Amino acid sequence: MPERVMFTMGDIACAEGALSAGCRYFGGYPITPATEIAEWMARRMPEVGGAYVQYEDEIASITSVIGASWTGAKAMTATSGPGVSLMLEAIGLAVMTETPLVIVNIMRGGPSTGQPTRGQQGDVMQAKWGSHGDYQIIALTPASVQEMFDQTVRAFNLAERFRTPVFILADETVGHMRERLVIPDEHDLKIEYRKLPKVPPEEYLPFKADDDLVPPMALLGSEYQFYATGLTHDERGYPSDKENVQIELITRLNNKILHNADKIIELEEFMLDDADIAVVSYGTPSRSAKRAIKDARNEGIKVGMLRLKTVWPFPEKAIADLASRVKHIIVPEQNMGQIYHLVKEHALTTPVHLMAKPAGMPQYPQEIVQKIHEVSS
Amino acid sequence: MTRYEIRIGGFGGQGIVTMAVVLGETLSLIEGRECVQTQSYGPEARGGASKSEIVIDDDEVDYPKVQEPDVFVAMSRAAYLEYIHGLKENGILIIDEDLVEIESALPKGVKVYEIPATRIADMEVGNKQTTNVVMLGALAVITKIVSTEGLKKRVEERWPRFKEANLKALELGIKAGEQALAQQG
Numbered sequence: 049m050p051e052r053v054m055f056t057m058g059d060i061a062c063a064e065g066a067l068s069a070g071c072r073y074f075g076g077y078p079i080t081p082a083t084e085i086a087e088w089m090a091r092r093m094p095e096v097g098g099a100y101v102q103y104e105d106e107i108a109s110i111t112s113v114i115g116a117s118w119t120g121a122k123a124m125t126a127t128s129g130p131g132v133s134l135m136l137e138a139i140g141l142a143v144m145t146e147t148p149l150v151i152v153n154i155m156r157g158g159p160s161t162g163q164p165t166r167g168q169q170g171d172v173m174q175a176k177w178g179s180h181g182d183y184q185i186i187a188l189t190p191a192s193v194q195e196m197f198d199q200t201v202r203a204f205n206l207a208e209r210f211r212t213p214v215f216i217l218a219d220e221t222v223g224h225m226r227e228r229l230v231i232p233d234e235h236d237l238k239i240e241y242r243k244l245p246k247v248p249p250e251e252y253l254p255f256k257a258d259d260d261l262v263p264p265m266a267l268l269g270s271e272y273q274f275y276a277t278g279l280t281h282d283e284r285g286y287p288s289d290k291e292n293v294q295i296e297l298i299t300r301l302n303n304k305i306l307h308n309a310d311k312i313i314e315l316e317e318f319m320l321d322d323a324d325i326a327v328v329s330y331g332t333p334s335r336s337a338k339r340a341i342k343d344a345r346n347e348g349i350k351v352g353m354l355r356l357k358t359v360w361p362f363p364e365k366a367i368a369d370l371a372s373r374v375k376h377i378i379v380p381e382q383n384m385g386q387i388y389h390l391v392k393e394h395a396l397t398t399p400v401h402l403m404a405k406p407a408g409m410p411q412y413p414q415e416i417v418q419k420i421h422e423v424s425s
Numbered sequence: 426m427t428r429y430e431i432r433i434g435g436f437g438g439q440g441i442v443t444m445a446v447v448l449g450e451t452l453s454l455i456e457g458r459e460c461v462q463t464q465s466y467g468p469e470a471r472g473g474a475s476k477s478e479i480v481i482d483d484d485e486v487d488y489p490k491v492q493e494p495d496v497f498v499a500m501s502r503a504a505y506l507e508y509i510h511g512l513k514e515n516g517i518l519i520i521d522e523d524l525v526e527i528e529s530a531l532p533k534g535v536k537v538y539e540i541p542a543t544r545i546a547d548m549e550v551g552n553k554q555t556t557n558v559v560m561l562g563a564l565a566v567i568t569k570i571v572s573t574e575g576l577k578k579r580v581e582e583r584w585p586r587f588k589e590a591n592l593k594a595l596e597l598g599i600k601a602g603e604q605a606l607a608q609q610g
Binding site: 053054055165166221224225226227228332335336338339342408409410412413414 | 446450453459
């Protein structure tokens with residue numbers, strides 16, 4: 049399809065991004081503020097020859113997505129915090145069985161039912177630590193309608209490349225705001241697919257990784273036979289209670305993400321070159337911060353921003369490097385402080401100042417300007 | 426032009442969000458301007474408070490929400506009472522005169538434009554659902570932030586089945602806006 053231009057909301061940009069990335073299966077259950085993704089997929093999937101299924105709940109939705117992915121389809125679901133809470137057990141299964149899929153969480157006010165129509169960033173730690181066990185996850189944090197598209201394409205590419213669930217973590221404001229979206233010509237998009245086995249079926253070991261720590265993935269129903277289980281398994285996929293099998297598997301599952309962190313993490317530097325003060329931010333608060341930085345720069349204060357487009361794996365090297373260049377770091381989050389703790393850990397001796405706001409509106413630019421004044425004096 | 430902020434407030438069902446979306450579509454897709462549209466509403470489908478905002482800027486819009494609106498369109502008493510204090514000095518206030526009364530001191534220099542949008546939609550267009558399009562026509566001539574030609578084009582593209590009623594609503598809104606401007610002097 050040639051280039052298209054729309055004035056549309058982040059949720060719809062996300063759905064279009066998924067379709068452009070080759071997503072052909074959506075299993076979900078509607079929930080504010082992610083419902084528009086499901087609605088758009090229900091309309092568009094039949095047009096592209098894909099399947100849209102609405103399930104009885106989020107548990108069925110995510111497990112269907114796992115199954116769809118095993119047949120070779122690029123598959124996704126979209127929900128909000130309460131839905132992710134229900135999906136967590138199956139997300140662990142997807143990690144353990146190395147199933148490529150994308151989970152979109154349009155974050156709303158929590159805990160529990162919270163404020164459905166208001167945004168928040170309360171689920172950042174949930175995305176990383178929600179399921180039990182020791183694992184890594186990839187989570188991308190778009191801050192605009194265009195990025196909802198771009199990062200959803202990227203989420204599918206990363207899921208396919210590393211055989212892992214990938215989160216899109218967007219707040220309600222990004223999900224529901226409307227801006228211009230340019231959907232590139234399909235030939236201009238870089239689309240990745242999972243590695244298929246190259247060996248004959250009788251030699252196939254379904255969980256034997258290549259040098260990049262990722263095993264080629266056979267498709268369910270092909271001539272390759274395999275067994276995928278949530279139990280700790282060896283290279284053949286057979287369950288094992290041996291200590292070395294557990295250590296090898298869990299180490300590899302973690303390292304396939306951590307050793308590739310440089311390839312996964314994307315950041316934006318804004319007016320940082322000569323900055324004494326840095327704001328570290330993601331999602332909607334980063335847009336308040338941009339306004340605040342321009343205003344503070346007009347007053348002659350040297351301040352800039354490191355915007356995280358990826359929060360998991362956490363960009364610890366970039367934070368350590370930033371901390372060595374600036375005198376203060378300010379972290380505005382639409383929560384009680386989640387990424388803040390990681391920034392603090394990796395900033396070492398550089399003071400890190402939290403601006404916590406567990407509410408629907410991001411920090412007002414003026415509030416961030418005030419904080420900049422406070423730390424610069 | 427620098428940053429320009431528009432806030433529209435009313436109750437659910439008046440087409441508050443659609444009004445801002447059509448404005449945003451015209452600005453973005455037809456006039457090539459940088460803008461962001463956001464909204465906030467409660468869990469109710471109709472009757473609750475509804476607010477929608479457009480921020481326009483020369484470059485990419487950073488902070489997407491309105492801070493101090495240059496223009497406030499009040500289409501219900503509740504919205505008027507809640508948001509009137511944020512209006513910028515010398516700003517523009519457009520009210521549906523049958524639904525909203527000026528019942529408090531306004532910020533300094535504010536110009537008030539009274540548009541009977543609901544009445545025009547009901548009596549002259551014959552369709553109350555076009556209230557928001559009437560208001561959009563008035564907004565365009567009062568603020569000059571968007572061209573009436575652009576709006577016409579967008580309305581035609583957007584509602585092919587209801588083109589006639591909406592174009593009529595837009596025309597009547599433009600006329601009402603011109604009258605309100607003349608009254609202001």
